Amino acid sequence: MMNQALTVINEEREPIHTPGSIQPHGLLCVLSELDFRITQVSLNAKDIFGITPENLLDRPLADFIEGDRIAEIRACLDPDSEQTNPINLSVTVDEGSTQFFNGIVHRAISGEIVLELELIAATAKRDFTQSYRHLKDTLAKIQVTKTLSELCDLIVKEVRQITGFDRVMVYRFNETGDGTVIAEDRKPNLEPFLGLYYPDTDIPQRAKHLYLLNWLRLLPDVNHPPSLLTGLPGTEPADLDMSHCVLRSLSPCHIEYLQNMGVVASMSISLIQEQRLWGMIACHHNTPKFVPYEIRTICEFLGQLMSTELSVKEATQNLDYKLRLKATEVQFVNRLTNATDFLQALEDSPDDLLALTGAQGAAVCEGDRIALIGSTPDKEEVIDLLGWLPDRFENDLFVTDSLPSLYPNAKAYKKVASGLLAMAISRTQHRYVLWFRPEFLQTVTWAGNPDNPTRIEADGSVTISPRQSFAAWQETVRLKSLNWLQCEIEVAIELRSLIVDVILAQTDEMARVNLELTRSNIELDSFAYIASHDLKEPLRGIHNYSNFLMEDYADVLPEDGVTKLQTVVRLTQRMDDLISSLMHYSQLGRSEVVRQSVDLNVLVQQTIATLKISHPQHQIEFRLPQPLPTICCDRSQMSELFTNLIGNAIKYNDNAEKWVEIGSVESKPVRNGTQISHTLYIRDNSIGIPPEHLERIFEIFKRLHPQDQYGGGTGAGLTIVRKIVERHEGKIWVESTPGEGSTFYFTLSEAVKP
Template sequence: MSFTVPTTDELDLSNCDREPIHQLGRVQQFGYLVAISMDWIIQHVSANVAEIFGSGPDDLLGVPLADILPQSAIHAIRGKLQLLSPNDGSERIFGADFLGDGRRFDVAVHIATNSIIIELEATTEHALGNGNPGSLIKAMIARIQRAEATDAVFKECVRQLRAVTGFDRVMLYRFADNGSGAVVAEALNRDLEPFFGLNYPATDIPRQARRLYVKNRVRIISNVEAQDVDIVPPTNPHGEPLDLSLSVTRAVSPIHVEYLKNMGVSASFSISIVIDDKLWGLFALHHYLPRHLSMEMRSTMELFGQVISLVIEGRLAKEMRLVEEEARDVHDRVVGRLIATSPTMEELVDFADDFRELIPCDGFAVWAKDVVRTVGHCPFPDQMPGIARFLNRASASRVYATDELSSVYPKAHEFVDRAAGLLAIPISRSPRDYLIFFRKELVETVTWAGRPDDKPVEYGPNGPRLTPRKSFEAWQETVRGRSRPWSNSNLKAAEALRVSILEVLLRFNEEAERQQTLATERQELLIAELNHRVRNILSLMRALVVQSRASAKSVDDFATIIGGRIQALARAHDQITDDKYQAQSLRSIIQTEIEAYVGHKVARVHLNGPPILVEAKTFSTLALVFHEMVTNSAKYGALSDSLGEISVDWRIDENDSCEIRWRESGGPPVQPPSRRGFGTTIIERSIPHDLGGEVSIEYHLAGIRGRFLLPPQSFWLADETNTKTHSPGEEDAALSNEAMQPLTDARLAGKCALIVEDNMIISLDAEQMLLDNGAARVMTAMSVREAKRIVENEALDIALLDVNLGGETSFALAPILKQRGIPFVFVTGYGEKLDLPEEIDREVEAIKKPFATDQLVAALDRALARNSE
C-alpha cells in the first residue's frame, strides 16, 4: 500500500504528514486481533485468526465473543475493561491460558471509540529472564541516577536499554521546537557507524506519528520483511476504518518501512519520553536482523520510559531552577538600583550593563519617545524606527523574541551582520517604548544524517509519491541569518524585568504626580495666604490712619504716630521673611506681633514663661499663628474694647514639649464663628501639619482660650542669664571654627579641588570660598560626564559634589573618586537627611544649601582628615 498525492506540483517534504497511519487496516505478523462491539459481538478480526481459533474470519464475524472464548477469558477481559476509559491506554494480561487449551498468550485490551479491541501474541518463554518488571526497572533506574550530569544520564539510559533488550543500536533522540531532532546519546555495536551528534529533519517523523508516540508510548517493528496481516472487514458498516492508535500490534506505514530498509535496519523498537504532555524525545532501538520483544518486555520498557521521563524532567527542572535563581539574584540587584535612582525611560540606557548581565546579548537599545539610545552591536539609528514599527504590530504587553529576525522582518537582511536575533520588552503602551536586546549572527554548521530534502519521486499505480531518502551519510549545512536562540530562562527573565520596570516607572510617575500635586497645593496655599495677608495689611493700614488721627495733635505728630505703627508692622513682616533664617525667641515673636497690631494696647497683654528659642523652620509657622490670634483678638476679642486683657503663658511639660496657653478675659462676650475662614484654618492646622504638634481652641463666653503644644525637636531652652535673641550654637560654632582654623588652612593649603555644580552662581561662590581658604586650584564641572573627564586627567585632592545636577545625580562619581582615593563631600538641597545609595560609604558627609564658608571648609577638612587616617 502506498501513500499517494494528486499531482506532482503538490509534492513536498510534508506529504507524509497526511498519511492516516492509525487507520492502515493491518496488524503485524506476530499478532492476532479481535474487535468487538460494546454488546460483545465480533466486528473485525485479523485475517490470521484461524491459527489460534481454528475458524476463519467468515465464521467469526457477527458471532458473540462468548462463543469462541471460555468464560474465564471473558471474565479477565471484563476485569481489565473496568480500569479503562475510551481512547486512554491499554491493559495487559501476560502468559494466560486464554483459550483454555494450555497455550499461553499475552493479551492487550483497549477501547477505541465504539469498539473493544483485543490483541493476542504467543507468550515468549522467559521474557524477563529470572527477574520481574519491578526489580528490573528499579535496578536500571538506580544505575542511571548515580550519574550527576544530565548528559551522563542520557548515556547511561541508552547503555542500560541496550544491555536489557539486546538491540544493536540504541539512540536517544531529542526533539527541537521546530520538530527536528538530534541524537544526544548512543550505545551500539563496535562494527556500526555512529550516529551520535547527527540531526534529523522534522519530516523524518511526521506530525501524526509524533501524536501517536504520545498516545502509545512504545512501538515494535519485529521484521521489516514480514508480510502484514489485513483486518477483515477493512471498514465498519458506515464505511469507517478501525482506529488502531492504541494498538500494540498495529502494522507500520510502508513509507516508514522503506525508510528503515534504506538504513539497513531489520527491526526497531521505540520508547517515548513525554514531558508536560509533549514529546520531548524518543529512545530509538535498531537491530540489523529481525528481533521481537515480548509484550511483557515491551510493557516493562514502557514503564521504564515513564519513569525516565520523570527523571529527565527533574534533572532539566533542576538545571532550569539553578539558572533562574542566578537570574533572580541579578534581577533583584538590578531592580534595587532602579528603585534607588528612579530613572526615566530615557535614562534606562545607563543600566545597559546590568540588563546585559541579566539577559546576555551583543547589543542593547532603549527606544523611548521615538528616540533610540544604543550600547554595543545594534542596527544603525536610522534603522531603528522601522524595527519599532515592526514591534508595534506585536502584543503591547508581551515580550517578543526571535532568533531569526530577517524571516519575519525582511529589512533585517540589511543589518544581519550586526543583529540577527532580537528580544524586545515593551515598557509602555502609548507611545510604544521598548528595551531591545540584540544578538549577532551565529554562523553554524549543522551535520544532518543525509540531505533533508533528498526524497526522490516515484511513480506507482496511484500516481507520483515521495519516497524516503536513500542516503544517510553525514551531510553538512551552513546555517546563516540566525543568532543564538533565546532560552526559556531568558524569556522568563525578560518578563520579570518587564513587570519590575513598569512598577519602577509607575512609582516614579506616581511620585512625580504626587510632588506636582503637592507643589500645586503649596502654591495655592501661598497665593491664598498672600491674598489674606495683603487684604489684612491694607485693612490694617486704613485702621491705623483712622485711629491715629484722634490722638494726633499736629500733622507732624500724626506722621510720627502712624509711621511708628507702620514700622512695627514692617518688623513683623520681616520676621516671617527674614532671609537670615535664624532662631528666634518665643517671647519676641509674640511681642512683635502684639506691638505691630495693637499699639497702645500692648500693656494689656501679659507674657510669662522661660527663655525659649524656637528653630528657624518653626519660627515662621509660629509668627503666622500668633499674627492671626492677635488680629482676631483686636477685631473680635479682648483687645477689641478698652477693658479686655490677654495672658500668654508657656512652660516645659513632663514630655519635654513646650505648652503655650492663650487666655482672653474682660472683653466682649465671645461667640463661636459662624463660618470657618482662612485665618482659623491657619491657627488650627499649621502647627500640627508643619511641626507635628497640637492645637486646641475653645470659645468661652468670657473669652477665647487656646492651647498650643510644640514638640521637643522644634525649640530649646536658652541661658537664663541671657535672653537675647540669637542663633543657638552661633558662638560655639564661631569658637569651633576659630579653634580649627590653623588646621583647616593647613589641610586646604595648596590643594586641588573639584566642584561639580550645575548652577553657575553657586559654583562661583563655592570656588571663591575654597580659594579664600588656601586652595591652590579649583576646577568646576556641570555634569557627571564632564566631571569624569576631569577626574581621569587631573590630580585632585578633594571634591565637592552637588547631588542634583538637573537631569542626573552625582552618585555615579562616588565609586570613581573612592577608587582613586579622592575624598568628597555632597551638597544637597533635599532637607535634613540625604538618602544615599547602598554602595556609598555611610561616613560620607553631606551639607545643606545654602552653606556658609565655615560649614563648607569644616566639612572638607573632616573629609581630608578621614582620608589621611
C-alpha cells in the first residue's frame, strides 16, 4: 500500500500535460502554420482515418478534407470569429466509404495548431432542439434549489440522465485538498460512495491545475492503450503541450487509480469558484462509454452554471448552519441566565453543548469539579490537560485541530480528542469549557475499508477497493481532527461573552446579597449585643437582690432559705456564662479572621504553660512527636482552639497518668494548588466518647455529663473550636474509643504564598 501511495506522490513530477500520446478513440494531428500540412499525427491514424501515419505526414490537410471546412478550421483559431468547435467533417477513407467526425481545433500552449477528430456514431446523434429543451428544464430546476445540497443532488441526477453514466457524484475539496462525495446518483446495484473521503494526494496538484484549464475530461475506456504521436523530423511530439487537448491520454497513475475502483469509463466536469477548483462532477461507468461532443458541451455548460451558483448556495447553506448554531446558542444562554449554578446548567444540556461547536465531547470545569460529556479523555487526563492549557489561551480561547502534535500526552487519547476548542471563562476561578473532536481517522467513512482493501462482489468476483493511497493519506491526517469552522469558533466566543455577562450579573446579585448580608449581620450583631445586655440586666438584678436578701435578712432567714438563695445566685451566674458564651460564639462568626504567620510549636507551648498553671494538681505528660507547621492564621483564635482542645483532654480524664499528644498528619495543596491544607490532631487517654455522641459533642450547649462532673462548663467549647476551624476553611472530626481515649483531627487552610 505504501508503494501505491508513493506512486501517487510521484505523479507530481510526472509530465501529465505533455504525455506525447492520446486516447485511442480519436485522432490528433498537428498542422503547420500556413499551409495546414500535417506535421505530427497519432499512430492510430489507420484505425480511425483509414490512412497510415506515414501517408498523412507532410501532406496538406486539404488533401483529405473539403476546402470549406479548412476555412472553418482557420476561422476557429481566430479569437474574433464566431466559428466554434466542433466542426462537422466528413472524410472519404480508402475503401471509398465516408466517415463523419467532430473536428476540434485549438492552438496549444506550446504554440502548435492542434486538430482532434472524434468519430460521430450515428446513434449518438442528438437533436439540438431536444438538448436545448432539456437544458432549459435543468436550468429552471437549478434556480429553484435553495441550498448547496439540493443543488448537488439535482446536478448528479441531471448529469446522469443526460449522459447515462452508472454513477455520477459531486466531490468537494476542503481547504487542505481532501475530497468528499457530497452528492451521488447511481445505478441501484452499485455500492454507495456518498460521504466517502478521498485524500488530497489522490489528485496531484498538476492534475488539479489541468482541471482548472479544461472544464471537462472524458476517458471512454481505461483499458485502451494510449496511442503515441509521431512527427516529421525536427518535430518533438513529446514537447507538445496537450493541456487543452480533449484526447490527451491519462497518466498511468490515474488509469491505475480508476482500475482499482473497477471503473472502465469516466468523465469529470470541473466546478470552479474564484479561480479555485471547488470540486468536480465525477462520472463513472463500469463498461466502456463514449460521450459525444454535444452532450459533453451540455455537461460542461451545466458545470459552469453550477459553478456560478456555488457561492450563493454555499452562503445559504452556511447561513442555515450558522442560524442553527445561533438558535441553539440563544436557547442555551436563556437557560444559563435563569440558572443559579451556570456550570450545572451547561452540564444539564449535554446535547446542546456539543451541538454548539459540532463537538463529540466536552468537559465543563470549575475548580476541582469536572463534568465530562460525550466522548472525552478520562478525568485524570483532563486534569493534566488543564494544567498545561492556561498559558496557551489567546483572548481566552484555544483552538487546535491537532492537540497531540502540540501536547504529546494527548496522543494517548487522540481517538477522542485530537481536536480541542477550549474557552476560559475565568482563569482565576479555574472555570473552563473544553470541546473535543476525535481524530479524523476515527470519523472518516473510508473510501474502501483500509483494513480490507479487496472487496468481494455479489457475483463472487474480487474488486480492489478505490482506496489504494490510504496509507499516504493516513500519514497526513494522523493526530488531526476535522477543522473547527470559523462560525463554530465564533459561537464559542459569543457563548463566552454571554456567560461572562451572566456571571457579572450574578456577581452584581451576589454583591447585593452580600451587602444585604453585611447589613443583617450588623443587625444580628447589635441584636445579640442588645439581647445579651437586656438579658443580663434583669439577671443581675436577681443576682444582686438575692444577695441583698441574704445580707439584710441574715438574722431572720433560716439556713434552708439561705441555701436556696445561694442556689439562685449560682444559677444567675451560670446563666450569665451561657449568655456570654453565646455572645462570644456569635462574635466569632462575624469578626474578621486576622491572619498572621503563627509558629504553632510556640503557640502550643504557651498554651501548655498556661494550662499547667491552671491545673497545678494534675500530673500531665504533653507529647509532641513531630514539629508542628507554621501557619498563616488568626493567633488569638488558634490559641483559643488549642486551649479548648487540650483543656478538654485534661478535663475529661480520670487517669492518674494523663497524657496529651499534639501532632501534625500532613500538609497538602488543595483547590488547584492555590491553598495548603494542614491536618493536625490532639490525642489523649481521656474517658473517650461513645460513638453515638461523636457528632453531638460539637452542638452548642450540648454536654454529655452532669453539671458538677468534669469541672462543669457551658458546653460551648467544642462549638467554638468548630467555628474557628470553619473560619480557617477547615473541618474537624473525632475518633474515639470509650475508656481508651479520643483523637480530635482538624484541618486548617492557608493561601499559598505567591
